[in-house]
Amino acid sequence: MNIESRQPKAAKAMGPFYQEIIAKDGDAPPVLKLEAGVPQTSEDIPLDRFTSQDFFDLEMKKMWRKVWQYACRDEHLPETGDYYVYDLGRHSIVLVRTESGKIKGYHNSCLHRGTKLKPSNSSGYSAQIQCPYHGWTWNLDGTLNEVPCAWEFPHLDYEKNRLPEVKVDVWNSLVFINMDLSAPPLLDYLEVLPEHCAAWDFTDWYVSVHARKELACNWKAAQEAFIEGYHGPMVHPQLSGSAAQQQHDIFGDHVSRDLVALGVKTRRGGVEVTEQEVLDGMLMGDRSLVDGEKPRVPEGSTAREVMARQMRDAYRTQFGIDLSGMSNSEVLDSIKYSLFPNLFIFTGISLRILYQYRPLGNDPDRCLFDILFMRPVPKDGVRPDPAPVTYVREHESYRDVPGMDPGFGLLFDQDTQIMRWQNEGNHATVKGAITYSNYMESRLRHLHNTLDKYLKA
Ligand SMILES: [Fe+2]
Numbered sequence: 001m002n003i004e005s006r007q008p009k010a011a012k013a014m015g016p017f018y019q020e021i022i023a024k025d026g027d028a029p030p031v032l033k034l035e036a037g038v039p040q041t042s043e044d045i046p047l048d049r050f051t052s053q054d055f056f057d058l059e060m061k062k063m064w065r066k067v068w069q070y071a072c073r074d075e076h077l078p079e080t081g082d083y084y085v086y087d088l089g090r091h092s093i094v095l096v097r098t099e100s101g102k103i104k105g106y107h108n109s110c111l112h113r114g115t116k117l118k119p120s121n122s123s124g125y126s127a128q129i130q131c132p133y134h135g136w137t138w139n140l141d142g143t144l145n146e147v148p149c150a151w152e153f154p155h156l157d158y159e160k161n162r163l164p165e166v167k168v169d170v171w172n173s174l175v176f177i178n179m180d181l182s183a184p185p186l187l188d189y190l191e192v193l194p195e196h197c198a199a200w201d202f203t204d205w206y207v208s209v210h211a212r213k214e215l216a217c218n219w220k221a222a223q224e225a226f227i228e229g230y231h232g233p234m235v236h237p238q239l240s241g242s243a244a245q246q247q248h249d250i251f252g253d254h255v256s257r258d259l260v261a262l263g264v265k266t267r268r269g270g271v272e273v274t275e276q277e278v279l280d281g282m283l284m285g286d287r288s289l290v291d292g293e294k295p296r297v298p299e300g301s302t303a304r305e306v307m308a309r310q311m312r313d314a315y316r317t318q319f320g321i322d323l324s325g326m327s328n329s330e331v332l333d334s335i336k337y338s339l340f341p342n343l344f345i346f347t348g349i350s351l352r353i354l355y356q357y358r359p360l361g362n363d364p365d366r367c368l369f370d371i372l373f374m375r376p377v378p379k380d381g382v383r384p385d386p387a388p389v390t391y392v393r394e395h396e397s398y399r400d401v402p403g404m405d406p407g408f409g410l411l412f413d414q415d416t417q418i419m420r421w422q423n424e425g426n427h428a429t430v431k432g433a434i435t436y437s438n439y440m441e442s443r444l445r446h447l448h449n450t451l452d453k454y455l456k457a
Contacts, residue, residue, distance in 0.1 A: 005037035008439055011244035015266035018247040018259045025304070027327040031196050032259065032335070036249040038442035044433035045448050050218040050426045056364035060089050063341065063454040065179045068189040070343035070356055071095060073372070074173040075206055075386050076123060077103060081140060084123040086177060087368075089359040093166055093177055094118045096129065098140045103170065105177045106163035111144075112136045121212075121389070129163070138163050173203045174343075174354075191252040193337060193345075200330075200347040202374070207386035209373040209403040215416055216394065217423035219342075219359045219367035220447060225415050226355060227258065227338055227447070230440040235414045248443055253340065253450045256443045260334040262350070263304035279303035283310075308332050311350055320379030323349060338443065340450050365423055371412065373403070394420075 007017055019035060022028035049055050071086035077097045085108060086093045092108035094117055108116050110131040117129050117138075128145060130137040137146040142163040147153055167178040169186035171194065176186050187194060215222050225231065229243025245266055247259040263282050265273055275297040282303065283295070297306050308328040315321040323331055326349065335348045344355040356370040370389075377383045390401045398416075399409030436445050 005039040005442075006035070006439075007244075007247065011439075014244040016261075016264065017245055018261050021261040021264055021304075022327075022329045025328045028329045029199065029327055031199075032327070032329050034249065035247065036251050038248050038250050038256075038439060038446070040250075040442055040445055040449070042436070042438055042445075044435050045445065047426050047429050047432050047434055049448065049451075050221055050423070051364060053364060056218075056359070056362075058455055059451065060359070062457065063451060064088060064091070064359070066183065066454060066457075067180075067341055068167075068169070068176045068178045068183065068186050069341060069358075070339070070354070071105070071175050071177045072123075073207060073354075073386060074103075074170055074175055074203075075383070076175070079125070081125050081127050082123075083118060083126055083129075084175075085118050085120060087120045087358070087360075090362050091179065092116060092120060093179075094129065095168065095175060095177070096126075096140050100141075103168050103175060104140070104142060105166040105168040106138075106142055107166065110134075110136055111161050111163070112147075172197060172201065173205075174345075189254060190339070191255045193255050193339060196251075196257075196337070197345075197347060202352075204377050205352060205374040206377055206384050207372045208375040208384075209371070209401060210387045210389050211371045211392050211398055211401045211404065211412070212389045213369050213392040213398075213416055214360060214394070215367050215369050215419050216365060217367060217419040218364050218426075219357050220451075221419060221422055221426070222367050222369050222416075223338075223342075223344075223357045223447065224441075224444045225419065226336075226344060227256075227443045228437075228441045229258075229260070230437060231418070235418055236411060238410070243440060246440070248439065250443065250446050253453060255337060255339055256446060257335070257337045258443070259329075260336075261304075261329070262332045262334060263302070263307045265303075275301070275303045279306055282307050304328060304332065315349070315376070318378075319376045321376055340447070369416065371398075 022032055071093065072084045072095065076084045077095060080097050080099055082097045084095045086095060093105045094108040095103055095105045098104050108118060110117055110133065112131060112134055115131050115133040117131055128137050128139060135148045139145045142165060144158045144161045147156065167181060167183060169176050171186060171190060229246045232239055232243045250256040263278055265278055279295065279297050295306055295310055297303055308331050311331045312323045315323050331349045333348050334346065334351050337345045337347060342357050346353040352374040354372040358368050360366040360368050387403065392398055392401060397409060398404055398412040399406050
């Protein structure tokens, strides 16, 4: 059965929709005024897609090895010889900045006896790529340079023993890999993303906080928690907004998005809040943006207007960046694009974050979830190094990650703690299926639809 692809009218009772809010602002760019909707069907989805080893193996073979996927930021390997290891299931790719300045990616396995050339999750500098077991050594361009006791290997063809490569491409300072050497170009894969992000440059930004947590759930379940706001009232009782106002758009197989207006009054639980309370709530999200006295909402103004002004002032004084040409929506809102299969990009100024999801080992019940907060490089300053990865163990809190805002830390704790419960319940099911909502959970179904296109190809 086909469903209504626009926001259900009944949700209006909870407050204004995103399009109404930005129409009132009067300054939103065309790309945010778009409403593509979420055209789909509403059938149940089998739950064994999350739990079955066979299904996981099929995903690995037919999807993960065929798609462009986000690996790291350009800034993670700025100089010749810098490397960064991207692990994916049991695959491991070592990305290297070569002498030509280009980034190359190699399967992280020695051609002698298979040892990993660089440890998982590592990064650093290395003039050559040397196996830590017997010392076979490759040049950064992947050519075999040296084999200790070479006289033992008269049968070795050096030319045939170049490190096997993956495809690598960079868009907007994000580094992507594809294990399929015959894959179409990254730009084709990105669909509308480059066009939509034309005004949102990530190059002059750096990673200010980087948290990585192993989750006891399937990689799709981890991702799903962040493309629906339906769980808000149960999992995040401290939040006052309503998820029913969130706009969802599906643009193609790989790209969808959600738009959430910040700094607006919504109704949840019938409680009316004041503009000042809305502003206070927003300022909790990023205390670094407030110098000195707590801002007030003047009579006749709104929290949204005050907060947008606050942001523009803070960016001018702290980073030397002029945001006067940016709309309130771009400055304030949560604008989040999903790129199948492993990346979410927040493109707004106040929330510029990357989420990365990937299977871990050969296990449908485990995945890695990376959160990268980004900050602008000060116009007159030196580019700071990207923040090192802070690992968050299952019973640790994101609030203890250096630089993490406590409000966000709490949100991430809540989101990730529910996942073990969900995963265990997925295995305990007798229904054997998921029933998604039509609009708020539409992009979860879309994730499965796109996945199926790869699995059936
Ligand atoms: Fe959440």
